[in-house]
Amino acid sequence: MNEEVTPLPSLEQDQTSEQTIEEIVASLGETVGEPRVDDPKMSVSNVNVFYAEKQAIFGVDLDIANNEVISMIGPSGCGKSTLLRCLNRMNDTIPICKVTGELMLDGEDIYGKDTDPVLLRARVGMVFQKPNPFPKSIYENVAYGPRLHGLNRNKADLDDIVVNSLKKAGIYNEVKNRLDESGTSLSGGQQQRLCIARTIACSPEVILMDEPCSALDPIATAKIEELIDELRENYAIAIVTHSMQQAARVSQRTAYFHLGKLVEVGDTDTIFTNPSHELTENYITGRFG
Amino acid sequence: MSAQDKRDTTELVQSSLQRRYAREKRFRFFGLAAITASLTFLAVLLITITLRGLPAFKQTFIQLDITLDAKTLGTDENPDTDALRKANYNGTIKNSLLALFPDVKKRADKKRLYKLVSNGAQYDLQRKVMADPSLIGETFTIWLPVGDDTNGYIQGNIDTTLPEKKRRFKDNQVQWVETLKENNQIERRFNYTFFERGDSREPEMAGIKGSLFGSMLTLTVTLLLSFPVAVATAIYLEEFAPKNRWTDIIEVNINNLAAVPSIVFGLLGLAIFINFFNLPRSAPIVGGLVLSLMTLPTIIISARAALKSVPPSIRDAALGVGASKLQVVFHHVLPLAMPGILTGTIIGMAQALGETAPLLMIGMVAFIVDVPTSLTDPATVLPVQIYQWADLPEKGFVEKTSAAIMVLLAFLIMMNAVAVYLRRKFERKW
Numbered sequence: 001m002n003e004e005v006t007p008l009p010s011l012e013q014d015q016t017s018e019q020t021i022e023e024i025v026a027s028l029g030e031t032v033g034e035p036r037v038d039d040p041k042m043s044v045s046n047v048n049v050f051y052a053e054k055q056a057i058f059g060v061d062l063d064i065a066n067n068e069v070i071s072m073i074g075p076s077g078c079g080k081s082t083l084l085r086c087l088n089r090m091n092d093t094i095p096i097c098k099v100t101g102e103l104m105l106d107g108e109d110i111y112g113k114d115t116d117p118v119l120l121r122a123r124v125g126m127v128f129q130k131p132n133p134f135p136k137s138i139y140e141n142v143a144y145g146p147r148l149h150g151l152n153r154n155k156a157d158l159d160d161i162v163v164n165s166l167k168k169a170g171i172y173n174e175v176k177n178r179l180d181e182s183g184t185s186l187s188g189g190q191q192q193r194l195c196i197a198r199t200i201a202c203s204p205e206v207i208l209m210d211e212p213c214s215a216l217d218p219i220a221t222a223k224i225e226e227l228i229d230e231l232r233e234n235y236a237i238a239i240v241t242h243s244m245q246q247a248a249r250v251s252q253r254t255a256y257f258h259l260g261k262l263v264e265v266g267d268t269d270t271i272f273t274n275p276s277h278e279l280t281e282n283y284i285t286g287r288f289g
Numbered sequence: 290m291s292a293q294d295k296r297d298t299t300e301l302v303q304s305s306l307q308r309r310y311a312r313e314k315r316f317r318f319f320g321l322a323a324i325t326a327s328l329t330f331l332a333v334l335l336i337t338i339t340l341r342g343l344p345a346f347k348q349t350f351i352q353l354d355i356t357l358d359a360k361t362l363g364t365d366e367n368p369d370t371d372a373l374r375k376a377n378y379n380g381t382i383k384n385s386l387l388a389l390f391p392d393v394k395k396r397a398d399k400k401r402l403y404k405l406v407s408n409g410a411q412y413d414l415q416r417k418v419m420a421d422p423s424l425i426g427e428t429f430t431i432w433l434p435v436g437d438d439t440n441g442y443i444q445g446n447i448d449t450t451l452p453e454k455k456r457r458f459k460d461n462q463v464q465w466v467e468t469l470k471e472n473n474q475i476e477r478r479f480n481y482t483f484f485e486r487g488d489s490r491e492p493e494m495a496g497i498k499g500s501l502f503g504s505m506l507t508l509t510v511t512l513l514l515s516f517p518v519a520v521a522t523a524i525y526l527e528e529f530a531p532k533n534r535w536t537d538i539i540e541v542n543i544n545n546l547a548a549v550p551s552i553v554f555g556l557l558g559l560a561i562f563i564n565f566f567n568l569p570r571s572a573p574i575v576g577g578l579v580l581s582l583m584t585l586p587t588i589i590i591s592a593r594a595a596l597k598s599v600p601p602s603i604r605d606a607a608l609g610v611g612a613s614k615l616q617v618v619f620h621h622v623l624p625l626a627m628p629g630i631l632t633g634t635i636i637g638m639a640q641a642l643g644e645t646a647p648l649l650m651i652g653m654v655a656f657i658v659d660v661p662t663s664l665t666d667p668a669t670v671l672p673v674q675i676y677q678w679a680d681l682p683e684k685g686f687v688e689k690t691s692a693a694i695m696v697l698l699a700f701l702i703m704m705n706a707v708a709v710y711l712r713r714k715f716e717r718k719w
Contacts, residue, residue: 088609090605090608090609093604093608095531095532118611118612118613119611121608121609121610121611122610122611125609125610126605126609127609128602128605128606128609130602132600132602132603132605132606133606134603134606134607134621135603135625144607144610144612144620145610145611148610148611148612148616149611195606198606198610199609199610201610202610202611
């Protein structure tokens with residue numbers, strides 16, 4: 001049934017064939033589409049990521065623009081999460097992880113000697129796959145970041161930040177009467193929005209989202225997607241997702257990764273209606289992945 | 290798959306089902322049996338210890354009319370403190386005993402009569418007189434502890450049906466005690482001495498306070514040293530140290546240290562703390578140091594396990610909002626790991642509380658009468674005290690041993706209760 005899909009370099013095949021990942025990646029050719037935008041917020045140039053000896057990302061170029069959502073899609077193990085975690089140096093916590101190439105935030109190298117990862121993470125916030133509120137009160141969850149960075153001058157300031165962040169994350173009305181209850185007592189969708197509020201509270205410039213809806217039911221997912229669309233007005237957003245519908249709904253640009261290589265990037269509409277690369281087409285039509 | 294196959298499968302599953310359920314039933318039965326057995330052992334242990342030890346919390350007292358005349362005391366009318374300390378209180382007590390039973394004339398009988406009252410009673414009298422020297426020249430009534438044999442007789446430990454030669458408590462002694470009982474001059478009272486005194490060669494004067502304080506001081510040193518050092522070590526190894534050959538070696542060594550026989554730590558303490566650093570012998574500070582060495586690996590291992598079990602998503606979350614590594618650890622990871630760390634600590638401390646072997650090596654096994662008040666005073670600890678009392682031939686020490694075990698267990702339960710309380714407190718915070 002799948003016969004017309006001629007030799008697909010997939011992970012499964014790699015185990016049986018003689019080809020190494022490097023050879024398959026080389027056979028994928030150049031990235032299709034335009035990875036660059038005018039006036040990028042973040043810019044990734046020729047980035048390679050290694051876990052010990054194993055290379056996870058091969059020479060990726062990609063820009064993240066202001067007031068735009070870019071979604072990264074691709075089969076499991078294609079390196080999209082790895083790239084995302086490079087953007088705020090969360091990969092620093094993995095000792096065997098090595099990053100080469102250039103990653104810029106507003107024209108500054110984020111892996112440069114002068115860049116402090118703590119400051120970087122305040123500017124580039126992250127929302128994770130599994131909702132991970134701190135086991136503290138809802139208020140404390142949101143107030144933690146601003147307090148760390150000293151963003152508030154006094155208690156009233158902090159209250160303002162907390163309320164505004166919760167409002168922006170669209171959860172304020174649901175929790176305004178129980179700010180001192182534990183963040184873990186909320187439902188999964190509420191927890192994830194709380195995590196978004198926590199990220200917003202640090203007033204970041206970029207928000208990275210690593211499959212933010214994969215643990216949520218459709219209603220909660222719809223709320224988060226709505227929220228992402230609203231947040232676009234003020235932030236640059238990069239989202240990794242396994243749901244192509246989600247990518248189509250929330251993002252303006254889409255990047256398709258395969259085995260650590262950026263295969264195709266372009267306007268979401270174009271990618272989903274008229275993909276140029278065979279692999280992209282196969283993936284978005286659901287033939288594999 | 291044909292219909293025939295399907296039926297076969299059903300039959301096969303059904304026939305194996307019975308065996309599976311039977312196996313489960315058997316396993317449950319074994320589990321229940323194991324629990325019952327261990328509970329029975331525990332109950333037997335606790336009941337025997339309690340039954341043996343309870344009498345030790347009571348002491349028999351004898352009422353005596355004491356006449357304090359300067360002549361018998363061997364002092365003048367207005368003696369100074371030194372003279373008061375050295376005065377002959379024993380003679381006074383003997384006189385009042387003789388006054389109770391004037392017909393005792395023979396020297397051997399007199400000796401037996403004197404034995405009714407504890408040898409330590411003179412110190413009770415001494416304390417009373419030194420507190421109020423105006424008593425000299427007066428006659429007053431005082432309750433004094435009886436001797437070990439008398440105490441045993443009152444408790445029914447002495448079989449009077451045996452021929453007189455075969456028992457320590459003789460016929461005329463029995464007679465005197467019965468007379469005193471009739472006159473209500475003998476009474477069982479709560480044994481404050483047991484909690485107020487240090488060790489003694491006389492069972493009726495021996496108390497647990499010395500070793501209890503010794504244990505407290507020693508364990509305080511152990512806790513103050515081992516807890517912060519162990520937690521810091523665990524945090525560094527788990528959160529900050531690079532994973533390389535050196536940290537591997539360190540880890541293997543810590544795990545090995547946890548399995549080293551405790552007496553080896555005692556030898557180490559003797560060689561280093563006492564012989565090299567010249568710290569005093571038999572002192573709680575040295576005991577605490579040695580027990581810290583022993584407890585460290587236990588706490589380190591459990592603290593590392595507790596830190597490891599904190600979900601990585603919490604670390605990610607904190608890092609993601611821009612916390613530094615130290616802030617991640619101290620704001621989020623450590624509080625979440627605290628219950629586990631406390632459990633490990635209490636296991637280590639309980640181990641340290643029950644430890645005797647290493648303390649023997651550093652001289653905490655000595656016969657120490659005074660209650661230690663500082664870390665350098667000579668002291669002994671509860672388990673060593675139990676060991677020493679269990680070794681003594683006097684009947685009275687048998688019950689003292691059990692009573693000391695009860696005190697040790699109570700101390701342990703108290704320590705556990707504190708740990709449980711702290712654990713609850715840390716858990717409730719979230």
